[in-house]
Amino acid sequence: MVDLSVKIAGICLKNPVMVASGTFGFAREYSRMFDVNELGAVVTKGITLLPKEGNPPPRLFETTAGLLNSVGLENPGVEGFIRDEWPYLKTLQVPVIVNIAGETVEEYRRITQCLSPLEGISALEVNISCPNVEKGGMAFGRHPDSAYEVVRAVKEQSPFPVIAKLSPNVSDIREIALAVEEAGADAVSLINTILGMAVDVEKKRPVFKRVFAGLSGPAVKPIALRMVYEVYEAVRIPVIGMGGIFSWRDAVEFILAGASAVAVGSAIFSDPVAPLKIIRGLEDYAARNLQTRISDLVGLAHRNAAEF
């Protein structure tokens, strides 16, 4: 029997496969299709202090093996979240991680305060990497100082463990990872989407009104994997890896590269039960490789790289 459980930021997950923020709504939507309690953890759509309309359509555009999104953090705001979504989420038997975003450090602080009373939140994931909003978001995640500031502010208020979600749109992601570790983050998650765009050749203009959008999906996997590998070497806090995970094989690559857990995002649109298939695939892989604990695989590629 393989022990799939992992521990991150003080949370115990029965398996290392979570869903990525923004691709799984508030879990309720997919709970109509399968038992979401089979997941390692659920991560909510990003929540802001006030409700957010989001961006005008189109919000999605497919690229080769990738997906551009410009959702723009549409969400019901923290009050709406607590009123409409939390009652269902708190019934889940798996850890629930709430993803939060803000335009100012003060907003991050206040949203943390609003969420603090909710018993049952397992962790906050601090989104300092959303490329689809006018203010805040990725702007914080591109500089070590502002990343530090936001995470520090959340950490000061939060009764929950804090995961910092990093942006890949930087020269050196290790710098940012070190800054948030310094600020007290209990874990880092990466990557958020990569800034990209598409042009409509008939209309001769950008597909998206905001011109740029965030790229996710299998296309970005090699980049995400590299960043996980880099960050694993730079920090001591656990790394949650994501970006283009489509199959158990991808998940194994991330784990070997240093991810203590992984998140599946865009692949869910292709196959809602992809995370469950990945869990089973991981189990088989570990068994085949005579590992009794999946956690023994974390970062193994680093040790083996040294020898080759």
Place this chain on the structure above:
Amino acid sequence: MVDLSVKIAGICLKNPVMVASGTFGFAREYSRMFDVNELGAVVTKGITLLPKEGNPPPRLFETTAGLLNSVGLENPGVEGFIRDEWPYLKTLQVPVIVNIAGETVEEYRRITQCLSPLEGISALEVNISCPNVEKGGMAFGRHPDSAYEVVRAVKEQSPFPVIAKLSPNVSDIREIALAVEEAGADAVSLINTILGMAVDVEKKRPVFKRVFAGLSGPAVKPIALRMVYEVYEAVRIPVIGMGGIFSWRDAVEFILAGASAVAVGSAIFSDPVAPLKIIRGLEDYAARNLQTRISDLVGLAHRNAAEF
């Protein structure tokens, strides 16, 4: 009749479709398959001062809709190039752009001096963005100051126009573009490959000995396109766009985003005559859109974005 000609860095191209450095060898290889004089321009494999062995195999690895390479600038060195490759290249009736790389600023300077006597070189493309070498390469292209220094050094020595080839592995590519413009670059080309990696799940170690490799191909197109769009707004020198161009439609996207010319790289491996098909596709597109000059399409997406 559509006029496909464009002018970049003082060079006249009869059409805007070039091949990307490193994917077309020294043109001779593909000249056995088709008439390379139909291309807009030929760009050579990167040349260094001394011959370079390159990296141990494996050097290539396919990812979803992408290609990781760790060739490591294997090349015969500038002398070998002049002796073995230039005699053929100089017979071509299309502009030949020589791609150069070095580990130190001094090396860039000296290789430029070595190439200076070669009449018939149309331009030098200064590779400050190769991710596959121990020293130099991308290290220069990740910081505005070092990018400036290299391009300045080449520009001082070069009797030919100078194109700076930028790295996408940066927080803000506009900064680098501005620095090389300031240094006197006559054009910029982008993007070089994006740093990525792959893990061999059976061997449990990185696929490449150097761990990281450069990602190219359709997977990176949305990112490349975004960077071309950004750089077009930042600088006044012409932009040569590349990264994942697979069809004429992709080429049109780059042109509308601000590329005065485009280069086809990895797609050539899939279809050696892809550049020729793209030229024909561009011609049809322009005709369908009642454009008599392809150059009138350059950057059109910016003007149209403002109105929408």
Place this chain on the structure above:
Amino acid sequence: MHQAEIILNEKVAHSIYLLRLRANKVAEGANPGQFLHVKCTKGPHPLLRRPFSIAGAHREEGTADIIYRVVGEGTSILSKKRPGEVLDIMGPLGRGFPLPLPGTLPLIVGGGVGVAPLLFLAKELNKAGLVGRAFLGFSTAREAFGKEIFETCGFSVELTTDDGTHGKRGFPTELLEDYLKSEKKVKAIVYACGPRMLLLKVKEIAVSFGILAYLSLEERMGCGIGACFGCAVKSAKGGYKKVCWDGPVFEAGEVEIW
């Protein structure tokens, strides 16, 4: 999500295919206007599913149809599938067309492949003992399909083509407008599906004649079940609605189409 066997995948007009699936759940539960979210390949590209309106459900046979136009990669892959192969589908999804109030005349306006869900609607209306009129528009004669089915359902059908090669030259919305002008006292309800311009025009006509219109909208979709906020359409009350969850069928006044 289920694996549905393909029973039939045939051309019914130029670049238009009818695909029939063995899918009991769909056959039993589907309402006209709902859609299936279809995976075109197993591989990672194209990544997203493709939404297609349900064009018919045959409860007895346990089968359901979609009718699709080949426009790009996904539909081109679909068109090459053969009977016996299995298709991964989600659905029936979304909110369909509400049936008309008693005494109301259903007027159907369809453009191009937008006719697909309206075929299913006509059959269900017919089952409910209701018939009406259908105004169908196509680009050109060889792309026309579905006329006979509306007729079988007791609908009187008028056709237009953009190029005049079949039926009247022009648009089906012109026929709708002419009809409403000529039949001032009729108590009608409009059901429409087709290109954006058609829906916009239908909305305009509905407003000016003061009648109810239900429009089936299209937007690019990710999840198809309301989780990703990807398929937004501007709500008349401000903010956005989700085409996959709040629609795809909306009362014309609920949404801003442009």
Place this chain on the structure above:
Amino acid sequence: MHQAEIILNEKVAHSIYLLRLRANKVAEGANPGQFLHVKCTKGPHPLLRRPFSIAGAHREEGTADIIYRVVGEGTSILSKKRPGEVLDIMGPLGRGFPLPLPGTLPLIVGGGVGVAPLLFLAKELNKAGLVGRAFLGFSTAREAFGKEIFETCGFSVELTTDDGTHGKRGFPTELLEDYLKSEKKVKAIVYACGPRMLLLKVKEIAVSFGILAYLSLEERMGCGIGACFGCAVKSAKGGYKKVCWDGPVFEAGEVEIW
């Protein structure tokens, strides 16, 4: 680059297929050991072509064969192609096996699907009036193929399987070694293709018996024609050689296999 019609695409052993193409240029010009660089899809994924050794060329019919094992995405797509479909191929590419000097006995060592190019070689040797011995290894009985063809070409064939389900249990290199030990005076030349371990072992044996060996190597390929420096193999003289251009067949002493 040409578009070659598929004449045949059939399973010849467990997960091993023979694909026959109408390809005059290949049929006429190919030498054993050369390869075709095959595009498996039109789309952008998988991006790269796949190299396959030419397993036979039929000049009169204008056809050529490859034999491939289904191991991943590309070969799985290939295995679904049907006769009549067209395949985009480049080739014949690379440098093949040199024919033996007069009076030299050709010894063929093949492992798994590596047997493919050796079939073509045996036929050409036979045409040149030369016959020899073939030592073939497979994982298991149901994956074995090609024995009869070698026999038709006048070769005496010995087989091994890893699990002993067919022929001797063990590896074909053991048979080679045994043979060379027993036939000390024979003037032989070895031709080998198969997994890396097999090639390494053949090289070792060739060195220890002081005979010439030609090995067909594999490396991941981009361009297939010497332009991208992607398919490097370490040269014994330092630096690298290109499998696609300098090979895929190398004299064992030219290259460092590990």
